[in-house]
Amino acid sequence: MALHTAFQTLRHRLHQQIIGQTALIDNLLLCLLAEGHLLVEGAPGLAKTRAAQALARACEGQFQRIQFTPDLLPADLTGTDIFHPQTGAFSFRQGPIFSHFVLADEINRAPAKVQSALLEAMAERQISVGTQTYPLPPVFMVIATQNPLEQEGTYALPEAQLDRFLLHTWVSYPGAEEELAILRLVRHETRSAQQNDQLSTAESQRAAPWLTQQDLLAAREAVQQVHLAPALETYIVDLVQATRQAGRYDAQLGHAIEWGASPRASLALDRVSRARAWLAGRDHVLPEDIRTSAPDVLRHRLILSYQAQASGTQADAIIQRLLDTVICA
Incomplete structure (x- = not known):
């Protein structure tokens, strides 16, 4: 129970630092608990990067932010073999991917070879350089951001890589009251930095790691113990099957769905629903946990037909109709 309380405290602290993005904060915690990766899409200036940095500061481990650009090379991500002329030998120098939390900023600006290197890291939790394979840390999470507005000079993520993201979440503009709170929060942070030329005591405490690596691993084990009834297992499979046989x-x-979701969607719904139930303080999954998780799990896994795209049909609308149609027994 103390571990659950720690996560609730972490959630509260993140809400204090990231105002108006409740769904983003919840999905960050869900991915952390379910050992998955998060794709965040939204306009610039909506605290996507700030949220990732705040989560990483709250957890023990290394954090790396990688700005993806068209001239990025796989070695810039994975690292490379370094030749030492004095000894005539090579040694491997790790790249930024060997961190516990990796922020892939504007991930769709990197070319195919870089995407391929990141895909192996996300899927296999290892990277390959030459003939050698190197494992990544047990706690390894990629938080990728995309800007849906500016598409010039971008590379669309292949379906295989999209499928490796546990969740795909949209962030939208905050309301007027939330934006006023953001204004005051940033003003307070700026004044504290100017007065002390460093973080204030309260801010330093917030910046200190709140959860250790052992806490994270223990929480993941607890999530696996959350009960999922056989009827709900069937409901998950029925939902995913419905995307293929709509x-x-x-x-x-x-006519709207060209290709449905793969079995990874069923596995993702299982993991995310358990994590959502655990965060809510329950030892069992409810149908609401599955229905609430379904849009973020399925959104990036459906390939819409040309007819649906031409008519402006959104994946979220299709998912909602499936949720309305497929009934939990």
Whole structure:
């Protein structure tokens, strides 16, 4: 119970630093608990980077921010073999991917070879350089951001890599009251830095690691113990199967989905639903946990037909219709 309280405290602290992005904070914690990676999409200036940095500061471990650009090379990510003329031998120098928390900023600006290197790290939790393979830390999380507005000079992420993200979340503009709170928060932080030429005592405490690596691993084990009833297991499979056979439920949906979600979607729904239940303080999953998790799990795993794209149909609308159609027994 103390571990659950620690995560609730962490959630509260993140809300104090990241105002108006409740879903983003929850999805960061869900991915952390479910051993997954998060893709965050939204306009610039919506605290995507700030949220990732705040989470990493709150947890014990190394944090690296990588700005993805068209001229990035795989070695800039993974590291490379260094030749030592004095000894005539090579040694491997690790790249920034060998961190516990990796922020891949504007991930869609990197070319295919870099995407391939990141894909191996996300999927296999290892990287390959030459003939050698190097494992990544047990706690390893990629938080990737995308800007949906500026597409010039970008490379669309392949479906195989999108499938490796546990969740895909959208961030939107804050409301007027939330933006006023943001204004005051940033003003306070700026004044504290100017007065002390460093973080204030309260801010230093917030910046100190709140959860240790052992805490994270123990929480993940606790999430695995959350009970998922057989009827809910069937519900998860039915939802994912419906993305592949949507025509059986709704003829219009059948024409809207070109390719449905893979079995990774079922596994993701299982893991995320357990993590959501554990965060809520329950030892069992409810149907609401599955339904709430479904949009972020399925959004990036559906390939819409040309007809649906041409008509402006959004994946979220299709997912909602599936949730309305597929009934939990």
